[in-house]
Amino acid sequence: MSRKKGLVALSALFLIMVAAPAMAAPMQDGDLATNPEDVKVSIAFAAALAMGIASGLCGLAQGRAVSAACEGMARNPSAGAQIRGSLILGLVLIESLAIYTLLIGLVLLFLNWGT
């Protein structure tokens, strides 16, 4: 079942990748590919999408870390302080990956690219 689903997903992905160039705006001759309005739209889209992906995956990873820590603390309450320390360290390190993405988003949004 999962092999067939994987095959269907892969073929859908290929179809989307082949069809994507059809959405590109038609370019006139002599038109630069750096139309400022297009650049601004694509920068805004890129920043928002990057932050969304980073936050979603960071949320998943932190959820797994917290659930493992809670389970460990429930099994062994006397090791609670050490588990809490490792938990905080792990959470902040995972969070910092989302912060790096936020930094790139801020750099994208607040610099004047070309114009």
Next chain:
Amino acid sequence: MEHELSTITILLNSLVASFTGNDPQLPDQGVVAWFIVVLSTVVFVPMSRRFSIDEPGWVQQMLEIGVESINAMLDGFIGPGARKYFPVLGGFAFFILASNLITNVPGFQPPTADLNTTVALGVMSFLFYNYLGIRAQGIGYAKQFIGDPWWMFPLMIPIEVLSHLSRPLSLSIRLFGNIFAEHTLASVFFILLPFGLPLVFAPLGVFVAFMQTFVFVMLSMVYIAGALEHGH
């Protein structure tokens, strides 16, 4: 997005401008950082002379809690005899905590919300742990770049160098990103809804301040432990 100035920077700018005639445009994060250092020296050095061992007041007890927690972390990560590194790491901890928390005082911008301060802190931490490693092991400190079978060095050297260089980068960007994002979030919510909503974000800001201090100091200790244990 305009960078807002603290009141102390505005005061100093106008003070210098009234003497010399042109506005010096002092950097905001430098002025507030110096303010924190000068204020803590002026407050804590006379206070430390009046500390007593037998009858501590409440301020001394609170400060001893902080000192003991950092010492406990030092013992846990680096091992016995690590208490001599307390001045540097305690200084990091206090400066970063004060810089993060001073945003809650009206009229101050946190100096760690600027990449200059955090990169300086990250580079200082990097230089400190390398200095400790070189002082402890001499030229043998470079052996960790070569790896166990000596013929693996073309692969190991770039990887080790990159991982060492990424440490101050990640330390500084983590601190900057967290404090800047929280500070910007608070100011955006203040614009949207001046009553009530910023109050909800104040405890989050304090929590983030403590967490970021804790993580910076803990990672510095882990790097020091890693620099000292090769060959011990």
